[in-house]
Amino acid sequence: MQDPSFQPSVKSVAPHNGTTADTSVEFDPAKHILFQPPSKIIKMTDIGYAEDTGVSPVAVSHPFQLFSEDAIGEMRKEIFKKEVLANCKYESNIAACQLRGYSPKYAKFIYDAWKHPDTLSIISKIAGVDLVPEMDFEIGHVNLSIKSKEQTDQEIAAISNQKRFFADDEGIAGCPWEDDKPIVGWHTDSYPFVCVLMLSDCTNMVGGETALRTPDGNILKVRGPGMGCAVILQGRYITHQALRALGTKERITMVTSFRPKSPFLADDSVLRTVRPISDLSELYYDFGEYRLEIMEARINARLKVIRDRRRAGKRIDTSAFKKFLQEQIAFLAHTNSEIVEEDQVTVGYIEEMDIPDVKVEAMEVPKQGTKRARTD
Template sequence: MATAETMTATSVARLQLNGAETPPKSPVSETPQVTFDPAKHLQHTPPSKVYTMNELGYPNSRGVSHVGVSEPFPLFSEEAVEQMRKEVLSQEVKAKHEYSSDLAQSQLRGFAPDCAPFVYDAWKNPETLAIISKIAGVDLVPAMDFEIGHVNLSVTSDEEKARALAYVKEQAAAGVNWEDESPIVDWHTDSYPFVCVTMLSDCTDMVGGETALRKGDGEVAKVRGPQRGSAVILQGRYIEHQALRALGTTERISMVTSFRPRSAAIKDDTVLTTVRAVSNLNELYHQFAEYRFEMLEERCRNINRYMRDQKRANRAFDTRGVRDFIREQIEFLEHMEREIVPNELVKKGVIGDSHLISDHTKQELSRRRGAAAGEE
């Protein structure tokens, strides 16, 4: 009787309001959250070579540092890469944070603060920032939280991989450069001064996958792609570049985190051209305005301190210097205003070519997009 009463009570508890019975829940063992530990998860070796802007055909004063691009270098351990992959490839991230544009077919953006605590902590950690800053030649911080851990995705099936390899052989026989016709991310300049590109895929059998850079003389140089867990640092705001297609693998997953100088005294040429159309504008605009106003606040405190010191030392008021400062801040604010385009004027997924520098690259991109449109 007691058994019958227990079964009846259990059955009643399993009934929903609509009378349907739901199966009893089986106990779920939650996987413990891995916390970023620089002692375990950073596996850094300095790059074998760092190319200056001058070596790439640009003046060293062009950007915020003399450094143009680094050779690939080990950055994260295998355990760190596995945890990053687990977070960025989750269904939640794909459902909430996937974007597509005329620049790149599949990108994951803005997910780190809410969905990827390991990724977020890895890029905010002081030891990680010290490594990135040393290679870049300037003290850097993540541009914004929204830009932490941006992911470029290229995933194919085994059948698609085989077809692509066969196509490449045909193109090679015809003397066609297949890489230039189908990049993962097309020619562009970045919105932010520096990027760190980290590979999350196994590149053992990968063919291609380099980063192409447009040099100052118009020639194209290629930097070999990083291996799994390794990274490349690029002053991408000032150098046109593209991520070339890779074969011999079913996936190419790279993580791109953007950086800006920590100091408010250094110029900030950040634009939102390549990110505005693939972002949550509420988050993007808020974070952009917030850090820029913080820069302005610090600059105003510094000029005020300078004026007080001059006054206490019985020096004449620096009329020209203060006027120059005011003009610079007006231009700083006008730049902000131009970048915060009204929401209704932003076309989702449409990047355009205003971010490009050379006419040659603009013409090449226009030709490729026109050809792609004609095939649809």
């Protein structure tokens, strides 16, 4: 459960550049995309997963610059519109405050930014597979962690005290912040890939990383992105959590989910973690439409094969045809299992994983050399 003392207050946060929330700016890739490639891309096999896990060899990227400061300013203006906060705010037992399902109705700039071919090309290249947004409802999901100035100042003071206590002039030390709770608890995503974009100024931020759990139970932390930067994660197959950011008033991230563009690749999307925090009618419309489109493409392709073989005077390949039918039956059954009756969905409750939370550590980088931290 979330720390009951954590009460997000989105009213206290203004758009990044201080302007009003109304905007008519159109997304322009020449102005708003500021791409710089990630320094490293971690493969699934690098962290212990089998080579055939997921839909791509890529596990997670290091942070990379994606959008310009102007683009982030426009996005912030849109997510803080009063209509978004009034109609699209959700909370659950693993995340205290989220904004969902507001695009494109209230946020055309955000919608166009994530749907633009140039954006999709960048994300697909890093992910190692051609991707498209999972569905409109999942474009621009926002996780909000916002604190008062008093809370922020207390964290900064406590972190400084811990650093002085644990570190000496021989090296560095890290100490866990015992009272922190993750912004989003341990989970696997509902969809194959996510792109996590930072909308906050991360200056002086401690924590804010994404913690990944490897198959052998070890924890790998991926550095959080700076403002306008993003990371790409194959989160459907990797258990992870978003760590609390300390020493800063806010940590606002925008998460857009993706699936393979090709209808002939596996789509393991589920709705388990999103049903309780969604307008189910809109979610089911989007999910049902794209799943049926996938089946339509597969059936049309198989129909062409059957017709071509018949015109060529060949016998039907019974085994191949039955295999195709069995695969589509399984696909339909999975789709049906994800469409749960509304009265059976508990709003705001997502089943939690019984894994200890990762603690945020206050770290001080040594000025000279690399020496061992004190352990006493």
